[in-house]
Amino acid sequence: MDSIRLQNQPLDVVAAIAAVTCPEAGGINLFLGTTRAESGGGGGGDTNSGGAPQLLALDYEAYEPMALAEMHKLLAHARSTWPITRAIIWHRLGRVAIGESSILIALSCPHRAESFEACRYLIDELKKSVPIWKKEIFTDAARWQMEK
């Protein structure tokens, strides 16, 4: 019933909503993390200046079996805290252009407060513990997030 995956294809919001819709749900919360336009480039610091390099895309890499295992652990923990009826966590790998989404979390709960809290928990924890890395592709250079 739950769906956790890493994928190169764009994230399908309609499929996600359909997957978490069920008669027992009163609230569905969905979070999409999107690649935000940015300028600054390899050196960082000087943002929004006219001639600064622009971010073109992000490139995601994962330690796939462990990333999936960690995502399953996070969802199991969320289920022990909130009455989640259905949940999906989909993360893209490879190139993600500006305005496209890299992560989609959607879940349903009997009541709305639970759906917000559980979804927020999942994205916050995913960003801390799931072994996925992004490389920022600027017009002048590429750099890993950890090089900042």
Add this chain to the structure above:
Amino acid sequence: MDSIRLQNQPLDVVAAIAAVTCPEAGGINLFLGTTRAESGGGGGGDTNSGGAPQLLALDYEAYEPMALAEMHKLLAHARSTWPITRAIIWHRLGRVAIGESSILIALSCPHRAESFEACRYLIDELKKSVPIWKKEIFTDAARWQMEK
């Protein structure tokens, strides 16, 4: 850029996500309030018993001009608190079947925390102040929420 409306047609999640997607956004949060299956019927109290009347649908009525005005006020207040890039608030009127959605709120912000907080604020406040009423249509009777 923002979109606030009351509509009889089903809520279109794809159109909502498209409407709030933009290069300045880093996070999109979407909330759908769905009609949950329920038993109990006109008299209330005795839930989940075998022969209890079942909820078939909800029927929404609004004081339309004021509901729209209140929704605009809520969004203006949210914008004064969080850096919302784009937002939509769509509420259905008329009959909404089990599993269908009555409310869709979607918005984008530069960062994810803001998107969760602003979306949660909008649904919480909408439920307090926007003049919309639901009638519960059970297999044996219909009753307004306020008759409970």
Add this chain to the structure above:
Amino acid sequence: MSSPIRITVRLFALMADRAGQREIPLSLRTSRPTVADALAVLHDLFPAIPWPTGTMLALNQSYTTAAAPLTDGDELAIIPPVSGG
């Protein structure tokens, strides 16, 4: 002696169902009438309208209080507890 003012009272949901009407024209002859005056007339005309705890009032599509003054052409809405979302 002041001339009467005419307002419209709007009812919704349970209140409209019980009153059998959604829009009620009222003439108020009181000098400097308030929302409270209009509600008194409404109760006289429709004593059976239910009034759930938490019912609010709106004047020309904005929330108001019973003390607010009324002027000719005003739209007074009785807002029973909302349940949207």
Add this chain to the structure above:
Amino acid sequence: MSSPIRITVRLFALMADRAGQREIPLSLRTSRPTVADALAVLHDLFPAIPWPTGTMLALNQSYTTAAAPLTDGDELAIIPPVSGG
């Protein structure tokens, strides 16, 4: 004297780019080798691998610590600060 154990070290992101390798087979001759022993050998072989603050360790796809014992066939992953989402 104990026989050597063979493990695989996995590198990702910046670390893999700099090492020019993503999987490194290691033989450990220490008696009862730990993760720390494997890291010492790794640093000898690839002294230029960057080690960002906050780098974590995983043994067979679960987070672990430097004190954890290693056995033959283990997969040790070096997890630089994650940035998914």
